[in-house]
Amino acid sequence: MPSAHRSWARWRTCRTGRRRSRRPHHRSWRCLRAGRVGSRRRPGRDPGPCRTGGLADKVQGDVIPTGKPNFLVYTQHVPVGVVGAITPWNSPLLLLTWKLAPALAAGCTVVVKPSDHTPASTVALAELVTEAGFPPGVVNVVTGWGPETGRALAAHPGVDKIAFTGSNEVGRAVPHAAADLFARVTLELGGKSAQIVFPDADLEAATHGIVSGIFAASGQTCMAGSRLLVHRAVADDLVRRVVARAESIVVGDPTDERTEMGPLANARQYEKVLDHLSAAREAGATVATGGGPDAELGGYFVRPTVLCDLPADARALTEEIFGPVLSVVVFDTEDEAVRIADSTDFGLAASVWTRDITVAHRTAGRLRAGSVWINAYRTVAPQVPFGGFGASGIGRESGVDAIEDYLETRSVWVELSGVTRDPFTLG
Numbered sequence: 001m002p003s004a005h006r007s008w009a010r011w012r013t014c015r016t017g018r019r020r021s022r023r024p025h026h027r028s029w030r031c032l033r034a035g036r037v038g039s040r041r042r043p044g045r046d047p048g049p050c051r052t053g054g055l056a057d058k059v060q061g062d063v064i065p066t067g068k069p070n071f072l073v074y075t076q077h078v079p080v081g082v083v084g085a086i087t088p089w090n091s092p093l094l095l096l097t098w099k100l101a102p103a104l105a106a107g108c109t110v111v112v113k114p115s116d117h118t119p120a121s122t123v124a125l126a127e128l129v130t131e132a133g134f135p136p137g138v139v140n141v142v143t144g145w146g147p148e149t150g151r152a153l154a155a156h157p158g159v160d161k162i163a164f165t166g167s168n169e170v171g172r173a174v175p176h177a178a179a180d181l182f183a184r185v186t187l188e189l190g191g192k193s194a195q196i197v198f199p200d201a202d203l204e205a206a207t208h209g210i211v212s213g214i215f216a217a218s219g220q221t222c223m224a225g226s227r228l229l230v231h232r233a234v235a236d237d238l239v240r241r242v243v244a245r246a247e248s249i250v251v252g253d254p255t256d257e258r259t260e261m262g263p264l265a266n267a268r269q270y271e272k273v274l275d276h277l278s279a280a281r282e283a284g285a286t287v288a289t290g291g292g293p294d295a296e297l298g299g300y301f302v303r304p305t306v307l308c309d310l311p312a313d314a315r316a317l318t319e320e321i322f323g324p325v326l327s328v329v330v331f332d333t334e335d336e337a338v339r340i341a342d343s344t345d346f347g348l349a350a351s352v353w354t355r356d357i358t359v360a361h362r363t364a365g366r367l368r369a370g371s372v373w374i375n376a377y378r379t380v381a382p383q384v385p386f387g388g389f390g391a392s393g394i395g396r397e398s399g400v401d402a403i404e405d406y407l408e409t410r411s412v413w414v415e416l417s418g419v420t421r422d423p424f425t426l427g
Contacts, residue, residue: 002158052101052382055403059106070417077407079107080184081160084153086174087122088166089115089265090220090322095188096122098386098397099163100139106406108161111140113153115166117266119143146170154178161406164188165222168320168391186395186405188222188387190320191348194341195225195377196363198334199233201353205375207241209351210326213377215249215304218261219324220269222392223349225377226321228328229337235330239308242326243289246304251294263300264323270300273323276316280307280327283314290324318344334363342368347389351377370396 061075085099092114103110114122122141129139142149150170154162154177161184164174171189178185195213197206213225230238254262264270277291290305305325310317316327331337341350350369354360364372370388373379380386385399395405415421 052105052398052402055102055400056105056107059403059407061409064411070415070419072414072416074412074414076410076412078410080406080408081108082158083108083110083406084156084159084162084183085110085112086150086153086162086164086166087112087114089117090217090222092118093121093125095165096125098188098402099165100125101382102397102402103163103406104134104138106403108406109138109140111142111153111159113142113144113149116144116146116149150174151177154183155180157181159183161185163405171393184405186397187393188395188397189348189391189393190322190346191222191224191388191392192227192318192320192344192346193223193225193349193351193369194227194229194367195351196331196337196341196353197228197230197234197238198337198352198354198356198359199231200355201234202355202375203234203238203241206238206353207245209353209373209375209377210242211245211249213351214326215246215261215324216378218264218302220265220322221378223371223378224322225349225351226326227317227341228326229331229340230328231337232330232332235328239288239306239328243306246289246306246326249304251297251301251303261304261324263297264302265300267300269322270302273302273321273325276319276321276323276325277305280310280314280316280325283311283316285310285314285316285327288328312340312343320346334359338363338366345391348392349373349388351375 059077061077064073064075066073083099083103085096085103087096087099096112096114100110100112112122123143126139126141142153151173153159154174159178159181162174162178163186164171165188168189171187174187175185193213195210210225210228219226228242250258250260252259252262264273274293281287285307286309288306288308290303292303294301294303302324306328307316307325308328310327310329316325317329329340331340347368347370349371350367351373352360352363353375360374364374368389370392371386380398382398385396385401387393387396396402
């Protein structure tokens with residue numbers, strides 16, 4: 001922490017053009033990004049952090065008219081200070097850069113605490129940061145056992161802001177740890193996102209979007225589209241299509257190019273998913289496909305699963321499973337679809353599948369979700385804000401909105417008249 005504080009004194013006053021120019025070499029970055037937990041191992045696209053770096057010299061204040069002609073008033077946006085970034089085991093590098101890039105562009109220094117399950121990519125990125133020429137102490141990495149190390153970072157008096165991505169269970173504890181020090185907090189938490197399919201939708205396209213939304217990365221993503229809300233008129237047809245595609249998913253070694261879905265990340269997550277499947281059966285669910293471990297592969301592999309006929313209060317419809325489990329609900333009207341979609345505490349993402357542009361926009365505008373896709377799912381970009389409502393978190397990552405969470409606003413009043421003022425007169 002002392003290193004981060006010493007570096008912040010220099011980094012915050014570093015010319016913005018110099019902050020903008022610091023970036024990892026693209027080739028090294030692509031090699032580092034290749035592969036995520038539970039997904040096929042393929043290189044990613046060019047890095048978003050290089051785009052975010054362009055914001056470094058665009059942090060601008062305003063000159064504010066006040067109705068007081070003897071004053072010039074302007075604002076400055078200054079870095080909040082030292083940021084503690086706590087990142088999860090799923091997509092560890094991507095989710096780190098969503099914090100690291102805007103924090104550095106704003107002029108903050110960062111202490112990163114990666115998941116104890118997946119620290120290697122964070123440590124490797126820190127080496128690239130040094131190679132790129134960042135001053136020592138601007139980016140720092142602290143590894144260690146999750147609960148103890150994360151709690152110590154969140155409650156450290158040298159931290160001015162905590163940026164956390166992870167489970168709701170831990171996410172509830174982070175603000176409490178930071179509260180005594182009045183440290184700012186942003187949280188990117190879980191979801192129980194709904195994919196709503198209306199009767200006029202392109203069912204083939206919807207099938208691919210639904211499968212991508214829940215089975216990519218073995219369902220281990222916060223934005224997983226784990227609930228399928230489908231109109232009764234096309235429910236049987238769509239479920240048949242989704243089941244057929246789920247049963248054709250190539251499950252196996254994520255380092256194999258042919259693999260489409262890998263295993264769950266660890267024993268705890270594996271047991272959690274199996275517990276949800278057991279609870280769903282006890283609640284009366286019909287298992288359309290999957291429903292348990294992949295006996296042939298063993299390990300932490302769980303078969304892609306589709307559940308139907310669940311009661312409204314079933315855990316599979318209200319709790320985040322974080323696994324390859326899709327829960328199907330049938331609806332009859334648009335109002336009913338919106339009500340069901342918004343019936344959980346979460347509000348991270350949703351999608352609307354329809355050819356009717358009026359229905360699409362109207363439904364998207366009614367949903368309580370931070371991201372809504374129309375005739376698509378699971379698409380993100382560094383220019384677009386990402387985050388949720390309610391139990392899905394506080395604040396936004398990516399886009400211009402992200403850098404604002406790493407800045408404080410200072411108002412400066414300049415007296416222009418030079419006249420001695422009455423000390424007991426305000427303004």
